[in-house]
Amino acid sequence: MQIGSAPAVLVAASLFIAGVAQAQEAAKAPDNGTDPSRFSTAASVQFETFKLNPDYRLNTLNFTYWQPFGEKANYNLRVRLPVVQNNALGNDGYSVGDFSLKLNHVYKLTRDYAVVLAGEMAFDTAQRAELGTGKNVFKGTVIYAKFLEGGDIFAPAVVQSNSLWGDSARAKVNLTVFDFYYVPKLQDPKYFVTIDPALSLDWEAKKQFASLAVTVGRSIGPAFGGNSQIFIKPTVFGGNERSANWGIEVGYKVIGF
Secondary structure, three states, rough: OOHHHHHHHHHHHHHHHHHHHHHHHHHHHOOOOOOOOOOOOEEEEEEEEEEEOOOOEEEEEEEEEEEOOOOOEEEEEEEEEEEEEEEHOOOOOEEEEEEEEEEEEEEOOOEEEEEEEEEEEEEOOOOOHHOOHHHHEEEEEEEEEEOOOOOEEEEEEEEEEEEEEEOOOOOOOEEEEEEEEOOOOOOOOOEEEEEEEEEHHHHHEEEEEEEEEEEEEEEEEEEEEEEEEEEEEEEEEEEEEEEEEEEEEEEEEEOOO
16 A cells, blocks of 8 residues: 555655745746736836827836735735827927826736736826826726746736816727737846737727837846846837827836835
């Protein structure tokens, strides 16, 4: 009886040791901010520019801070202050745009997948009309993050934005975005890439368009008590009703301080 059960005991022990090693390895994996179900204290400065059409452009300098909380750190609060330039009305000066607060929550987390819920409020704080929507907008998000074999992540999401109140002379906001976020696992952990195709449906303007954003980043070492990284994110838009032609974002971020 004992001799016959020895192989089973050895197999179980091997599986247990392998599982512990895998968990320890996952715990050691550097947090580069690409896993939507993993929350860390972080701060970033990002500059993005969008070419709206041959004559108009939109430039934004974003100051962003993330703070996880909760017994299992399964909540995360994001605070963002944009400083915006938009020459649509002939004014080239930078001013404050629409300040936003976003609450993220890991609703369910397993070894195979995670469900993340988020609610965001963008407030009508823009100092000039062309720098914001003129509305107070709520944005709800549902993310299903699938952890694929080999370490890749596929995290499709549905994002719904609606204006709640604001300037009655400005257009209402009613926008649905289907996002297909993908993170390939790279051999060099210092680098990271995200691939982010999306389809946007603007129900108010009766327009729809596609977009593709690709982020390429690199960890550059310890800074301010955490790990720092730089990244670049070009975006292209498609469709006759697209909101812009192209855009590019560059940023610096510190995680885990």
